[in-house]
Amino acid sequence: MLAYILKRLALMVPTLVGILLVSFVVIQFVPGGPVEQLISELQNRGAAGEAASGGGSLYRGAAGLDAARLAEIRALYGFDKPAHERFLDLLSRYLRFDLGESYFHHRSVLGLVADKLPVSISLGAWTFLIVYLTCIPLGIAKAVRDGSTFDVATSTVILVGYAIPGFLLGLALLVLFGGGSFWSLFPLRGLVSDNWAELDLLGKVCDYLWHMVLPVTASTVGGFAVMTLLTKASFLEEIRKQYVLTARAKGLGERAVLYRHVFRNAMIPLVTGFPAAFIGIFFTGSLLIETTFSLDGLGLLSYQSVLRRDYPVVLGTLYLYTLLGLLAKLASDLSYVLIDPRIGFEAVDR
Known part of the structure; x- marks a missing residue:
């Protein structure tokens, strides 16, 4: 395992350098720089x-x-300085994890990212938990009742939700429940209220959750379809295998067959995707959701940095996201072996 991890970490270096080099070269030809x-x-x-x-x-x-x-x-x-000197200087700073200073904010890139993280973490954490805790049980129920009225009805509902853009649903929620033309039940903008610092602990928690209802709803509805149908397909594939027929022939009940035999094998492709999904949801801010609900997160920061040609922020966040993505991929590969010991590192490496 140690040799495999060291090999993968070593391969990350040329990958990072290659991505940064391509991005740096593209930036040199973009008009309207700082x-x-x-x-x-x-x-x-x-x-x-x-x-x-x-x-x-x-x-x-x-x-x-x-x-x-x-x-x-x-x-x-x-x-x-010449372009090659600037690129080498950038690499030397990134090796020390110095991502530079923003041209327009006049602050370090790491400081900017740290300031925007609470919004992205709030949206990402709740989206991740709600999607996985809802879709996995729903997908199992749909697999067990494949072809039934329940299966068809739930598929229709989640596919309709998938077809509705998140920002459009967010606007509809604001109109309906944010003081638009109907009910004023939830706040229009922000992560917390203006008087949040004056509230007690329970008041702060309630105020935070109150602000999260609409943006989290808008960001999660579209994500139900993929995970639910993936869970259903994975369980259906396992249910139709020979070992399930053998377990049933031995007299095991359906719940025992499902949770003692099918569940572990069917969950492998879902659980191994947790690290990448976790990192992706946390650090890939949704620009449209943040704009709709006036949330100043990483999505809005990335968009504004591209428009302003704020190259330290663009390259710094790209480096950070790429590094986290590569580490998440490594964690996903390791989870295959941890979940199913029959899979060796040689097979994962191939």
């Missing part, structure tokens, strides 16, 4: 000052900024 944006802002200010002072401003119109000011701006953002 240097261009700052130059445009300075020119607009200069034009406004020239108009206000009747031509007495230092702004020189079509001549733009002088060479010294342009060099100063490029040095400010680190673009005074």
Whole structure:
């Protein structure tokens, strides 16, 4: 096991370097970078000052900024060095887990991510728990009652929920229950109320849960279909195998067959997906859900960073998400062996 883990960790290094290299090269050709944006802002200010002072401003119109000011701006953002030197410097900093400082927030990237995590963790944790705790029992029930009215009705409901975009459902919930045209039962925005610090412990918990009802509902409804149908398919595949017929022939009851024999084998593909799903839900913020409910999370941070060409945030979060994703994949592969000892590390490696 140790040799396998060390091998996988060693393979993560070229993967991370390759992803960062491709992203860094793409960034070099994207127009409207931070240097261009700052130059445009300075020119607009200069034009406004020239108009206000009747031509007495230092702004020189079509001549733009002088060479010294342009060099100063490029040095400010680190673009005074060749591209390969900047990439090597980025790698050396990332090895020390220094993700740099945002151009626009003027804060460290790690600090920004840490500030946005409460929103993403709140949405991710509740979504993860509700989806898995609901879909696995529902999928088992559908597999046992395959083809029944219950199976058809529940499939219809979850597929309708899957077809509704999360942000559209969120808007409908706000209109219905957020003080729109009908009932004002839940808050419109934010993770907590403005007076949250003044509340006691029970009041803080209730206030937090009160704010989470609508966004969590909007983010979970669409996720029921995939996990439920995957659970059903996995259990149906196991129920139809020969060892189940043998267990029934020996006189075992249906519950004993289902939970003592089928359950463990059918849960392997579901449980091994837990680490990746856990990391993905926690750290992949939903931009539309966050925007709809005015939640300042990682999704909104990533979107704004791309628009502003805030390259330290874009590359830093990409590095962080890629590293977590690779570790989650390693944890998934290890869970195969831990759940089913018949699977060796050689088979997992292939």
